[in-house]
Amino acid sequence: MNIVVLVKQVPDTATERTLSPADNTLDRASSDGVINELDEYAIEEALQLKEKHGGEVTVLSVGPDQASESIRKALSMGPDKAIHLNDAALHGSDALQTAYALAQVLRTIEFDLVVLGSESTDARTGVVGAALAEYLELPQLTLASKVDVDGSDITIQRATDYGYDVVAAQLPAIVSVVEKINDPRYPSFKLIMAAKKKPVEKLDLAAAGIEADRVGLANATTETVDFAAAPPRAAGTIVKDEGDGGQKLAAFLAEKKFI
Template sequence: MNIVVLVKQVPDSGLERNLRQDDKTVDRDAGNLVIGELDEYAIEEALKLKEAHGGEVTVLTVGPEKATETIRKALSMGPDKAVHVSDPAIHGSDTVATSAIIAAALGKLEYDLVIAGAESTDGQTGALPAMLSERLGIAQLTGARKLTVDGDKLTIERQTDDGYEVIEATTPAIVSVWDTINEPRYPSFKGIMQAKKKPVETYSLSDLGVSADQVGLDSAWSEVLEFSGRPPKGAGVKVPDEGDGGSKLVEFLATQKIV
């Protein structure tokens, strides 16, 4: 089974994240850049499938030259090779344009299954897997908390607020996963060293036959009009207990729609 895993380099969600003042896009030069959190679960699931069924795992990312750091981190977990789509014209692309780029890159590869995180930690649209499904004409199984493969048959448990739904499809298909699906492995020292020697193929937009007019900030279907910093933390609310503290606490939680 040939599996392609989509990964993305994003600002560390544990640190403060900012937008650029000039074009209101994510400032990727400020703070630490890491592999998307859910992408690690996607990689782990691909590796588990490879161990069970054989085949090859390819990492695919779209991003600037700096994204090579994320590719090597991904490869250190165990995938066999990587594809990096990098072109200055891509800057500012929205999900629609990104899906076109990834679909074109997948057209260069042989795959049975594409696995992605359910959403990125920067854009958080959660729409990319569905867009790829439409562009490629393949089935989509999104929001998986469990994935089972039997020949060319795929079965997932799709995570919902009330439990899960069972969805089936046949390959080729795209599956997106949540962090409930597995526990990602830590790269070993051997894996880190081997990652430096694994092949990484780089494509530009022209290599993929994608016009620069189709991507970038000027072609985006969505636009950030304005933004502001996080407001300062205010004082907490005190609930005095005069024998009815429990009732007051429940009333307060209800007004905040917590209960």
Template sequence: MNIVVLVKQVPDTATERKLNPADHTLDRAGSDGVINELCEYAIEEALLQREKHGGEVTVVSMGPDQATDSIRKALSMGADKAVHLNDEALHGSDALQTAYALAQTLSTVSYDLVILGSESTDARTGVLGAALAEYLGVPQLTQASKVDIEDGTATIRRTTDYGYDVVTASLPAVVSVVEKINEPRYPSFKLIMQAKKKPVEKLDLAAAGISAEKVGLANAATEVTDAAPAPPRAAGTVVKDEGDGGVKIAEFLAEKKFV
């Protein structure tokens, strides 16, 4: 079975993230880039499915030059090869444009299953899986906490507020996963060294068959028109306990309408 796992590099959530003042896009150069956390769960699931059914795992990533670091990490976890879509014309693409661009990229790859995280920490739109499936014309299985593949059919547990639903679809399909699905493995030293020799195919718009008029900030369906820095965190209220600390806390909570 040929599995594609989508990987995204995002700014480290431990650092301050900023927007470029000129166009209100995320300033990726202003903070360290790391692999999106939920992408690691998607990679692990792809590897587990390969171990069960054979085949290979291909990493597909859309991003600037520095996204290579996240691609290499995915390869060091055990993926077989990678495709890196990298073109300056993609700058500022929104979620729908990203889905279109990735769908075009996937037309260059043989796949039975596409796995991705349910959202990214930099945008949190949570729509990429659904939009990608629409562009590809295949079923979508979202919010998966468990995936089983048998006889050309994918069955998942879809996480819900009340528990989970069991959903099935024929392959090929797109599956987005949540963090409850598995525990991502740590790359061994041997795999890290092997990852340096694994093939990474680099594509631009022309090579992927992507129309420049359908991607990029100027053609985006959504736009950030204004942004302002978050206000500094205000000092907290200190309650000094002089035998009546409980009363003071209760009064404070009542004043704020928490109780």
């Protein structure tokens, strides 16, 4: 089974994230880049499927030069190789354009399954998997908390308020996963050293067959018109209980529209 796992480098959520005033896009240089958390679960799931069914796992990432750091970290978890789509013309691409670019890369390789996190911690659009499936005309199985493959059949469980739904399809397919699906492994020293020698294929727009007028900030389908820094946190409200504390608390919650 040939599995492609999508990995995105995002700003570390432990640091302050900012936008660039020059073009209202994410200022990636202002904070350290890390693997999108949900993508680590996708990597782990791809590795577990490989261990059960054989084959290989390929990491696919779209991003600038610094994304190579996260690609190497992803490889240190156990995947076999990686593809890095990196072109200055991709700067400012939105979720739909990114899905198109990923689809074009995937058209150049053979795969049975694409696994990705259900959303990224920077944009949180949650639409890349669905858009990718649309571009490739493949079935999508979203928000998977469990994945089973039997031959060409794939089945997932999707958690619900009443238990879970079972969704089935035929390979090839696109699967997005949630954090409850597994516990990502920690890279061993041996895997970290081995990752330095694993092949990383680098592609630009031309090599991937991507039309330049369909990606980039100038051609984006969405736009950040304006932004402002969050206001400083105000001091909390202290309610003194003088026998009517419950009434005061209820009034405060009602004022804030919590009740």
